[in-house]
Amino acid sequence: MPGTYASRSVDEEVPVAERFGGYQNEIYLQGLAGNKPPFTTDLTALEDAAAAVLTPEALGYVAGGAGSGATMRANREAFDRWRIVPRMLTDATDRDLTTTLFGNDLPAPVLLAPVGVQSIVHPDAELATARAAAGLGLPMILSTAASRTIEDVAEASGAGPRWFQLYWPNHPDVCASIVGRARKAGYTALVVTLDTWTLAWRPQDLDRAYLPFIRNEGTAIAMSDPAFRALLAKSPEEDEQMALLQWVGMFTGTDKSWQQLAVLRDLWDGPILLKGIQHVDDARRAADAGMDGVVVSNHGGRQVDGALGALEALPGIAQAVGDRLAVLFDSGVRTGADVLKALALGAKAVLLGRPYVYGLGLGGEDGVRHVLRSLLAELDLTLGLAGHRSPATLSPEVLVRA
Numbered sequence: 261m262p263g264t265y266a267s268r269s270v271d272e273e274v275p276v277a278e279r280f281g282g283y284q285n286e287i288y289l290q291g292l293a294g295n296k297p298p299f300t301t302d303l304t305a306l307e308d309a310a311a312a313v314l315t316p317e318a319l320g321y322v323a324g325g326a327g328s329g330a331t332m333r334a335n336r337e338a339f340d341r342w343r344i345v346p347r348m349l350t351d352a353t354d355r356d357l358t359t360t361l362f363g364n365d366l367p368a369p370v371l372l373a374p375v376g377v378q379s380i381v382h383p384d385a386e387l388a389t390a391r392a393a394a395g396l397g398l399p400m401i402l403s404t405a406a407s408r409t410i411e412d413v414a415e416a417s418g419a420g421p422r423w424f425q426l427y428w429p430n431h432p433d434v435c436a437s438i439v440g441r442a443r444k445a446g447y448t449a450l451v452v453t454l455d456t457w458t459l460a461w462r463p464q465d466l467d468r469a470y471l472p473f474i475r476n477e478g479t480a481i482a483m484s485d486p487a488f489r490a491l492l493a494k495s496p497e498e499d500e501q502m503a504l505l506q507w508v509g510m511f512t513g514t515d516k517s518w519q520q521l522a523v524l525r526d527l528w529d530g531p532i533l534l535k536g537i538q539h540v541d542d543a544r545r546a547a548d549a550g551m552d553g554v555v556v557s558n559h560g561g562r563q564v565d566g567a568l569g570a571l572e573a574l575p576g577i578a579q580a581v582g583d584r585l586a587v588l589f590d591s592g593v594r595t596g597a598d599v600l601k602a603l604a605l606g607a608k609a610v611l612l613g614r615p616y617v618y619g620l621g622l623g624g625e626d627g628v629r630h631v632l633r634s635l636l637a638e639l640d641l642t643l644g645l646a647g648h649r650s651p652a653t654l655s656p657e658v659l660v661r662a
C-alpha cells in the first residue's frame with residue numbers, strides 16, 4: 261500500500277541526517293522486496309506524473325506561468341548556469357542540516373511555499389500538506405488564499421511549525437482580523453507577499469476562463485472571517501458571487517507603500533518577511549522598514565513575464581542585506597542540488613513550490629511526504645558528496661559558472 265510505504269520511519273527516533281538520506285535506503289529495501297516507490301524519485305518528472313491525475317484546468321493553473329513562460333524558464337536556466345565543485349576526503353559522513361531561523365531550529369533549510377487553492381488538486385488540500393510538513397518538522401506557510409481555514413490547518417499541523425502568508429487586505433479591520441487569527445492559532449512568522457497585488461496575464465487560465473479563486477476554492481479564510489463578513493451587504497450564503505468579488509477587491513490595488521508596513525509591524529510582534537523581492541534596493545528598504553526577512557522570489561514566474569530568473573537576483577541581495585535580514589529564496593527549486601546552490605549563493609533557507617503540490621495531487625499527504633523526503637534525502641546526499649557536513653560551509657566559492 262503506497263500509504264504505508266511513504267510514511268514508514270518518519271516518526272522513528274533516528275538522527276535527523278540519517279533519516280533524510282535514509283529514505284534512499286528505505287527505497288532500496290523496498291526494492292529488494294519487489295516494491296517500487298509509489299511515486300517517482302525524479303523530482304523534475306513530477307509535473308508529467310501529475311498531468312495524468314489532475315484536471316487540465318488544475319494542471320494548467322499550477323504548472324503555468326505568466327505570459328510566454330519566459331521567466332519560468334529563466335528560473336530553471338539560472339540554476340543550470342551554476343555548477344557544484346565537489347571536494348574530497350572532507351569527513352562529511354555525518355551531516356547536520358539543522359538551520360536556525362528567528363531563534364527556532366528547523367531540521368533542514370526547507371519550507372513549504374505558500375500555495376493557495378490546494379483543493380483544486382486534492383480534496384484533503386492544505387490539511388494533507390500540513391500533516392506531511394509537520395511530520396518532518398518543516399514549516400508550512402499557509403496562504404491567505406487557502407481552501408481551508410487558518411484554524412483547521414493549525415489543528416492539522418499539530419506540533420509542527422506554522423507560518424502564515426498574508427495577501428495584504430486593503431481594509432484595516434480585515435487585515436487586523438486575519439493577522440490576529442493567525443497569531444491566535446499559533447502561526448509564528450508572517451510572510452507578506454508583495455508581487456501579486458493583481459493577477460498577471462496567464463494565458464493558460466485565461467483561455468480556459470479558469471479562475472479557481474472566483475470558483476470559491478481559495479476563500480475559506482475570507483468566508484470564515486468576521487471582519488470581512490461584517491462588510492458585506494448580504495452574507496456569502498445569500499450572495500456568494502458578491503462576496504467573492506468583494507474578497508478579490510480586497511487585494512487589488514496599488515495604494516500600499518513602504519510606509520504602511522509600519523501598520524503590519526504594529527499588528528504582528530513576530531518576524532515579518534517580504535516575499536517577492538528581486539531588487540537590492542527593495543531588500544534594503546525592507547530592512548529599513550523594520551522587517552526581519554525577505555523571500556527573493558518571482559512567484560515561480562507567475563507574475564512578471566520577462567523578469568529575471570530569481571536565482572540571478574539572490575547573490576546581490578544576500579550580499580547587501582544578509583547580515584541584517586534572513587534572506588530566503590524560491591522560484592525554480594526542484595532538486596537537492598538546487599537547494600544546495602541557493603544556499604551557496606546566500607539563501608538561509610529555500611521555499612519549495614510546485615513540486616509538493618504535484619505530490620499532493622498524486623497522493624495526498626503521502627505524496628507530499630514523498631516529495632519532501634526525496635528532496636531532503638537528495639540535499640543531504642549531495643551536500644555530503646560535495647564535501648560538506650552542513651550548510652554552514654557553503655559559499656559562492658563552492659560553485660562555478662557553467
Ligand SMILES: Cc1cc2nc3c(=O)[nH]c(=O)nc-3n(C[C@H](O)[C@H](O)[C@H](O)COP(=O)(O)O)c2cc1C
Pocket residue numbers: 321322323335373374375376403404405406425453535557558559560561590591592593611612613614615
Ligand atoms: C498554484 C500556485 C498557487 C500559489 N499561491 C500563492 C499564494 O497564495 N501566495 C503566495 O505568496 N504565493 C503563491 N504562489 C507562489 C509560491 O509561493 C512560490 O513563490 C512559487 O511557487 C515558487 O516557485 P516554484 O513553484 O517554481 O517552486 C503560488 C504558486 C502556485 C504554483
Ligand SMILES: O=C(O)C(=O)c1ccccc1
Pocket residue numbers: 375376377405456473478559562
Ligand atoms: O496563483 C498564484 O500564483 C497565487 O498567488 C494565487 C492568488 C490568488 C489565489 C490563489 C493563488
